[in-house]
Amino acid sequence: MTEFVSTTRGDRVAYDAHGEGPALVFVAGAGPFRAEDPVTTETARLAGENGVTAVVFDRLGRGETETGGDADLDAELGALSALLEHVGGSAVLCGHSSGCSIALRAAAAGLPVDGLVLWEAPVSAPAAETAEWASDFERQVEDGDLEAATETYMRDMPPEWLAGAKASPAWPDIAASARSKVADAQSLAWATAVLEDGSLADDVKVPVVAVYGTETFPGMPEAAERIADALPGATVAEVPGSGHSWEPEAMADVLVKFVRTATGSYEHPTGGV
Incomplete structure (x- = not known):
């Protein structure tokens, strides 16, 4: 059943939550929303069966999420901030595609992020x-x-x-x-800039794993390595998947293990947007 949380700006964010335990929030890339994304929903359901509160939400201007203003990066971070507060105060973020750059920006901005799982971040371009x-x-x-x-x-x-x-x-x-998709474009421009100038590690201090599928597009493994090279302690993993998407059971296993490790060993920063 759809639940809602309101942002400080007054946007009404729709989400589903699966299971109980430390929180995991999925950050979609350009276009998807819950009703059209059965892969993420199934992954969240599987994670929820294994001791995680897995949250899938409709980003601003998509699905059941209502917004009265621009869906830019600041507003998207406001939606994430409201969700994080609502689900217990902090969470691991799982970004998909351009959702990875939004998740990275959230961590860099000081939102209470426990860790980042970044699936096929498109950040290999100059x-x-x-x-x-x-x-x-x-x-x-x-x-x-x-x-x-x-x-x-x-x-x-x-x-x-x-x-x-x-x-x-x-x-x-x-x-x-x-x-x-404005937030996607803005976050990708930011992410490639801080990756290129070497400043990403100045603000992102959480555990990170950059992930790509076993059957993926050119540039995705290189982008994952680029992220790992920029962030001390970050790792790279290959997970079963193709067509820019993962296999739910395999990804849920990776996510549950990562959430348990990240929330057990990392004290999140204070602050937010």
């Missing part, structure tokens, strides 16, 4: 290139040209993804969701 892409995307969103913005967002994804999206009867809805 910072200048990513910043230009993010700027182009945000400008198109601000101009209301949401189809062009969606094409820009998907520019470096497998071309068949964009072709399939444009051929789908859901294309108008897909394009309309571009506004909910």
Whole structure:
């Protein structure tokens, strides 16, 4: 059954919680929400059966989450802050794709994050290139040209993804969701910049594992290594999965073990957004 928590800005965030124990919050990447993401829901259910409170939420402007303002990175961190407070005060974050950069930013901003599991973070591109892409995307969103913005967002994804999206009867809805991807673009621009200049470790002090699938896209293993190289103590793991997604049982096992270790050995910082 859907539950809700309100942010200090007044956004109403929809989420499902599975199980009891130390908290794990899934941070989706560009586009997914609970009703269209059975893989994450099944992973959360499995984790919840093994001593974890696993939380799956609809990001701002998606699914059942209501927002009256911009779905930018600050607002997205506000949603995470409200969830973390609501589920016990701190949690491990599991980011998926661009959700990894949002999770990293949350930890760097001082939210009470116990650790990070980062699945296939798309952070292998040069910072200048990513910043230009993010700027182009945000400008198109601000101009209301949401189809062009969606094409820009998907520019470096497998071309068949964009072709399939444009051929789908859901294309108008897909394009309309571009506004909910602003936080993704902003966080990716930030993440590639701090990875490149070496400053990520100044603010991210929590345990981190960067994960990629056994059948993945070029650049994903390299991106995981880039994160691990930037953060002392961070590790890299390969987990069964393909098509930019994981196999629920295998990922749930990794997550439960990581949550137990991270919450048992790490005292989270105070503060937040």
